[in-house]
Amino acid sequence: MTLWRIRATVDDRPGYLSVLTASLALRGVNILAVQVHTTEAGAVDDFLVDAPDALDETDLLAAVEKGRGRDCWVERSEVRGLADQPTRVLGLASRLVRDPDAAGEALRTLLGADMVTWRPGPAAGPVGVEGTRLRLADGDGGVFELSRPAPDFTPAEYARAQALVELAVTVARRSAEQVTLILPDGSELGVRPAGPDDLTAVLRLHEQCSARTLHRRYLSGAGRPSPDRLRRLLDPARGMTLVAVETDPAGAAESVVAMANLLGEGDQAEAALLVRDDRQRRGLGGALLRRLVTHADRTGYAAVELHVHAANTPMLRTLHRLGRPMRLERDGAVVTVTLPLAANHCATEVQRR
Secondary structure (H helix, E strand, O other): OEEEEEEEEEOOOOOHHHHHHHHHHOOOOEEEEEEEEEEOOEEEEEEEEEEOOOOOHHHHHHHHHHOOOEEEEEEEOOHHHHOOHHHHHHHHHHHHHHOHHHHHHHHHHHHOOOEEEEEEOOOOOOOEEEOOEEEEEOOOOEEEEEEOOOOOOOHHHHHHHHHHHHHHHHHHHHHHHOEEEEOOOOOEEEEEEOOHHHHHHHHHHHHHOOHHHHHHHHOOOOOOOOHHHHHHHHOOOOEEEEEEEEEOOOOOOEEEEEEEEEEEEOOEEEEEEEEOHHHOOOOHHHHHHHHHHHHHHHHOOOEEEEEEEOOOHHHHHHHHHOOOOOEEEEEOOEEEEEEEOOOOHHHHHHHHO
């Protein structure tokens, strides 16, 4: 027996798939796996089959045509083809988590492409499927272009490939944001993007902050924010949240000592900081704020805005130390500080690439 991959289009009507499978069964072909890709031209059926050694490519093509299949493609398969598609995709996703730079090779493996290229800037044509060519936006200012001799790509393959690319971009961004800060007093803190799993640690951070610190952060006397509000801050729809963490001497647990939020709205982003009382005035707030502003600049926001209590002189001093142009507007006890971001987003992306 020999393993083959067969792909054919059939009318997406009741009973048509059974006609095709019956035609293969009459020739002793055992279907090991099947995937159905819905397209405008009909249902594209992708089979992994075990066929008698006496059958060759011509025989299999004839069997598919007899079963009302069209646009047929047949190719020998290897034993590794026995792994089902979800298992293969999960394996490639695990690889990208370890090495996000392997996105091109993962796409080649997933789709059987013979050519995978990455280009900076917008695609030469629209992203999506064009026969045996595929274009994918990588979400970071570039485009992947893939091609193979046959068969044509399907919308389902495009969706899987785009999901892998988005995973690689997300992992790469998170990895780039994970740093170790060495503060002026010699202490070391880890800084990383926050997520929903940090809710318990962030609640603990708020419990450890004084009422004055919480008032300066939230500009209200309502005390600690609700868990629902903190959950939204940790996973903003637009922007990012960073946490600074310290690890116990045994390295078994970490605690959050500061949180920095960047929330996007329109072409501007609003930044805010919360630093635990015993970690204030050590340069931590300035380090976090610089990372927020850099991220906003790189993402393409026109400005970053902060609302600071007028009595919060340490924060105002930190903002001046950024060395950036700023506008200050006072409304009662609150000072609104606006940091214009003049860098062109597209130019920044090209230079970074």
